[in-house]
Amino acid sequence: MLTTLHRMQDQLNRSEHLNRLGRLFSETVLLEVDGDEFYLHFEKGRLERVEPGPSRKTPWRFALRTDRAALEEFWKPIPKPGFHDIFGFVKIGRGRVDGDILSLVKNLRFFKEFMALARTDLARTDPAREGVSA
Template identity: 65%
Template sequence: MAPVQLIVAAMVQLTNAWEARVIDTFKQIQTRLEATPHLQRLGRLFSETVLIEIDGTEFYLSFEKGRIVSVVEGPSRKTPWRFALRTDAEALQKFWQARPEPGFHDVFGLVKIGRGRIDGDILSLVKNLLFFKDVLGLARGKEEFAA
């Protein structure tokens, strides 16, 4: 195999490994949410799909009455979503630290410091903001998540 092909193959492998870790993190959030009844109660009216885009890679989290029912990697043009959080891997890694540095400690913080963008039905997010932020924060402390 030519060197260029080797490098491309290695990059694909690395990308796949990174995407697998992201999926694993979202699955862990799903599992922790199942064990967090007060959050399920808080999100009991939330049945929407949320797009989390990390460095351009899409992940769709589908919620049904406050529970995550699926985590699907994109790209997909057929999956409707209510709102989207677009950020980068390093920012999300910092967000998920136990005590993030200023700006990385909150979803709106990411937006404020220019490391995140929220698109779509923002009011839907704001109506369910306590729920959504706490759900995303369920991975907090999982510092092995790598950029």
């Protein structure tokens, strides 16, 4: 998971489009996958660092909690219905969003596009997905 998050960090920090979308977003987000915690520290639309948890000392603005199988389905180039969106996880009972929901909603497009960055990465690196457009 950490390797994927670091690849997403590199993609985000090279993306002018996403940096522009997130230019007002400077928060720490908790991503919890199967109980493993990852703190994503964003600064003006850039992911400054990814810090593995758990940590009771690291404050976060909002959290996305899900399971690895759901996240892997979300990252497929063409996810199944319900796995196409972070709120889809919540609707089908495979995820939960906690904390300052207003902060998430204000930056929803940025965060959703950031979370989807692994889709293009997986399509590019997985030989089984050759020929499938991301």
